Amino acid sequence: MNKVLPAGLAMLCAGFVLSSPVSVAAQNPQEPGGTVALEGTVDKEYRAANVIVVNTVDGVKHAFEFTKDLLIHGGRSSGPDALGGLIEGTTVVVHYTVSGGIESAQEIDRVDDAGVEKTEGVVTGIDRGRKQIKIRFDSGRTETFRLTDRAAADAGKDLDQGGTGLTKVVVYYTDESGQKGAHYFKKIS
Numbered sequence: 001m002n003k004v005l006p007a008g009l010a011m012l013c014a015g016f017v018l019s020s021p022v023s024v025a026a027q028n029p030q031e032p033g034g035t036v037a038l039e040g041t042v043d044k045e046y047r048a049a050n051v052i053v054v055n056t057v058d059g060v061k062h063a064f065e066f067t068k069d070l071l072i073h074g075g076r077s078s079g080p081d082a083l084g085g086l087i088e089g090t091t092v093v094v095h096y097t098v099s100g101g102i103e104s105a106q107e108i109d110r111v112d113d114a115g116v117e118k119t120e121g122v123v124t125g126i127d128r129g130r131k132q133i134k135i136r137f138d139s140g141r142t143e144t145f146r147l148t149d150r151a152a153a154d155a156g157k158d159l160d161q162g163g164t165g166l167t168k169v170v171v172y173y174t175d176e177s178g179q180k181g182a183h184y185f186k187k188i189s
Contacts (some may be wrong), residue, residue: 021119021143032047035106035150036097037184038062039104042090044084052105064096065107071107072116073174073183086110092184094186095150107150109172111182116183123167135171145173145182166179 011017040056054061072083086108093116095107109116121135124142131147171185 008038015046035097035153037093037095039091039093039111039186042086042088042092044088045086051110052086052094054092062094062103064094064103066105070105072110073105073107074110074112083108083146085114095184107183111172116174118170118172120168120170120188121167133171133185135169145171145180147182151182 007076038054040054040062043055044060045052050066051063052066053061057062066083070083072086074085091111092106093109093111095109096103096105098104111118111179118124119135119137121137121143123133124136125134126132128147131149131152132144133147133151134142134144136142168188169185170188173180173182175181
């Protein structure tokens with residue numbers, strides 16, 4: 001009977017994945033080979049089926065497949081074993097690709113004191129080549145964040161066309177040895 005349970009759970013999860021609404025293309029236009037990121041809260045994890053379900057801030061549930069290569073920032077360990085710390089309701093940013101209608105998680109950032117932090121400010125400059133974003137805070141102070149490879153390549157593409165002028169963003173970052181590394185940023189106004 002124990003062998004039947006994982007197979008049945010995998011079939012149930014596969015059915016959920018196939019029946020879940022996939023509105024990704026409309027919400028986040030994706031370049032071929034590019035990564036999309038969404039913020040949401042963990043709903044359920046089906047480790048036997050390598051699937052995590054996340055409720056996004058826009059109210060849509062997404063079922064993300066993952067592999068042993070999954071990166072998790074803010075977990076107690078690496079790979080899928082770190083998913084154990086992502087209990088229901090944990091706020092996350094999921095970086096994923098879409099291929100053949102399947103959403104595959106590449107990286108998950110846990111958003112809290114144990115994971116990535118977030119801050120808001122106005123973009124004063126983005127240099128994707130140097131992997132930097134400069135933010136001015138309400139206090140007038142300016143800070144430069146180092147962009148991760150993924151953030152430099154994929155995050156905030158809508159800012160590239162609209163300039164930076166008065167664009168307010170939220171930046172998700174880690175502070176490693178006094179250097180703030182931006183994992184993801186998005187326009188909020």
